[in-house]
Amino acid sequence: MSVRDEIHSQIVGGLVNGTSPINIPEELFGSFPYGATNTCRSGDLIVSAGDAGKLQKASDFPSKNAKQVADVIVERAGLQ
Numbered sequence: 001m002s003v004r005d006e007i008h009s010q011i012v013g014g015l016v017n018g019t020s021p022i023n024i025p026e027e028l029f030g031s032f033p034y035g036a037t038n039t040c041r042s043g044d045l046i047v048s049a050g051d052a053g054k055l056q057k058a059s060d061f062p063s064k065n066a067k068q069v070a071d072v073i074v075e076r077a078g079l080q
Contacts (some may be wrong), residue, residue, distance in 0.1 A: 003042040004079035005022070008070045010040035013053070015066035022063040025053055031066075 001009075015022075018031025029049055032038035036050035055076040056069075063069045 002080065003045060004074050006042040006076065007040045007045070007077075007079055008048060010042075011070035011073060012066045014020045014038055014040070014049070017071060019068065020063075020065045022069060024061055025056060028053060028063070028069065029055065052077070 003076055009011045011019070014032050019027070022028050022031060029036045032049045034049075036048065036053065038049040040052075052073045055073050060069075063072075
């Protein structure tokens with residue numbers, strides 16, 4: 001599995017119990033089990049929800065679901 005796919009999968013998994021749609025960034029952080037400190041790991045790469053949230057723009061909200069959130073984050077992070 002690529003780094004991109006692994007991080008994407010972890011983001012979706014971390015948001016599995018969150019509510020959709022996610023209307024504002026604060027709801028995004030609140031949807032992760034450990035809030036902004038929640039981390040995704042792939043090899044030596046560690047990405048916190050807080051770091052990933054910095055890649056989001058106001059125009060990204062509302063997000064329909066966890067997959068849409070993960071798509072935006074991995075794309076903007078340039079993960080391969």
